[in-house]
Amino acid sequence: MRLILAAAFAVTPALALAQDDSAVQDALKARQGYMAAISANMGPLAAMAKGDVAYDEAQAVFHANNLAALGNYEVEMHFLPDTAQGQVEGSHALPKLWDNLDDVRAKHEDFKVAAAAAPEGVKGGQAQVGAVVQSLGGTCKACHDNYRAK
Amino acid sequence: MEPVREKLWDPALRAFHWLLAFFVIAAWVLGKFGPANMWLHFWCGYAVAGLLVFRLIWGFVGPEPARFRHFLTGPGKMLRYARGMFRRVPSYWPGHNPLGALSVIAMLLVLAAQVGSGLVSDPDDFINVGPLAGQVSQATSRAAVGWHNLGAVLILALVILHVGVILFYRFWKREDLVRPMLTGWKLVRRDD
Ligand code: HEM
Numbered sequence A: 001m002r003l004i005l006a007a008a009f010a011v012t013p014a015l016a017l018a019q020d021d022s023a024v025q026d027a028l029k030a031r032q033g034y035m036a037a038i039s040a041n042m043g044p045l046a047a048m049a050k051g052d053v054a055y056d057e058a059q060a061v062f063h064a065n066n067l068a069a070l071g072n073y074e075v076e077m078h079f080l081p082d083t084a085q086g087q088v089e090g091s092h093a094l095p096k097l098w099d100n101l102d103d104v105r106a107k108h109e110d111f112k113v114a115a116a117a118a119p120e121g122v123k124g125g126q127a128q129v130g131a132v133v134q135s136l137g138g139t140c141k142a143c144h145d146n147y148r149a150k
Numbered sequence B: 001m002e003p004v005r006e007k008l009w010d011p012a013l014r015a016f017h018w019l020l021a022f023f024v025i026a027a028w029v030l031g032k033f034g035p036a037n038m039w040l041h042f043w044c045g046y047a048v049a050g051l052l053v054f055r056l057i058w059g060f061v062g063p064e065p066a067r068f069r070h071f072l073t074g075p076g077k078m079l080r081y082a083r084g085m086f087r088r089v090p091s092y093w094p095g096h097n098p099l100g101a102l103s104v105i106a107m108l109l110v111l112a113a114q115v116g117s118g119l120v121s122d123p124d125d126f127i128n129v130g131p132l133a134g135q136v137s138q139a140t141s142r143a144a145v146g147w148h149n150l151g152a153v154l155i156l157a158l159v160i161l162h163v164g165v166i167l168f169y170r171f172w173k174r175e176d177l178v179r180p181m182l183t184g185w186k187l188v189r190r191d192d
Helices: A002-018 A022-050 A057-071 A095-099 A101-121 A126-147 B011-033 B039-061 B075-084 B098-119 B138-171 B178-183
Strands: B004-007 B185-188
Touching (some): A022 A057, A057 A126, A101 A126, B011 B178
Antiparallel strands (some): B004 B185
16 A cells, blocks of 8 residues: 555656646757757758868858758747756756846857858858858857756 | 885876876866867867876886885775874875875776766767767767766866865875975885
8 A cells, every 4th residue: 555655656746747738848849859950950061061071062051041040039939938957857958047048048149140140151161161160069059058957 | 213205206107197187177177168169178188088098007017106006905904094194293105095095096087987978978069079979879978968067076076185185284294295296205104
């Protein structure tokens, strides 16, 4: 009996989490999907910068345009309340992110500005792509260092 | 028995010690506060890796005080040393004392783990990806960022402990351990 009770207590929070309101789940999926979409376009640019893939201006501009478009998203859309680590399973966003939304917006703005410059920036050769990847990558690091759980 | 001045630490070991201190501190500070592009941090880490390899070899083939078997003793000896440790007299110990040996090994192990986790880290920024991150699974390279972060805390704690104990010897036990690591010469007593 005691065992059953203990098991019931252990399972209850898990159930609560499983039935978590789906809006929160969707918001988390959207945020991580957003990051994945950014990465999917950063990957080919980084490979070109390193020389793992031959420089191809059309391809570089294509991915840079995608990043510029992704930069237009707003922070509010992806960082909905109640989606911090500890509030929803699978989230690696630190709770302090929501206490510093102005700073988060500024850091996202840095990414947006770097991404907006990318389509022109990547033209002209491998070295150009390298410089763009550096400036974009710096904006990922600045935000992850502060607001993403290690 | 009177303590005697003896050439204890060989030049290579002393060079190792100060280079390690320099590159670990440089790597640590660059990791926390350095520029967004961490290439200098990486190279400090590689320097640490090289120094660790040297120390491993030196621990087997170097002069007596540098050898692991010389300073790695059993718990009995450690306990005996720890009991007398707070007496306000210099230890005159000819090498790493039995307790200090633990701290030496702890530092070498944590630093090795730090280099290892750094090599396979992928912090998802496309500019500071560890050179071996592609050789492990994505889950591992992501987790490695967490281990590396934890390792940084452990290293800070060990360094503070290390410096704290040196100060304890200097001002409580009135024994200067820094100068011997600079010159090689130390007052020692071998009575057991
Ligand atoms: C013993 C030598 C090393 C020390 C003391 C050290 C220390 C540090 C510290 C303090 C940080 C900042 C952690 C944080 O605040 O999140 C860091 C980050 C990092 N280190 Fe090292 N590190 C060492 C070796 C290496 C090596 C050999 C590599 C790879 C070749 C490496 C790659 C990285 C990377 C990629 C990061 C960024 C991870 C992040 O975003 O948190 N490190 N390191």
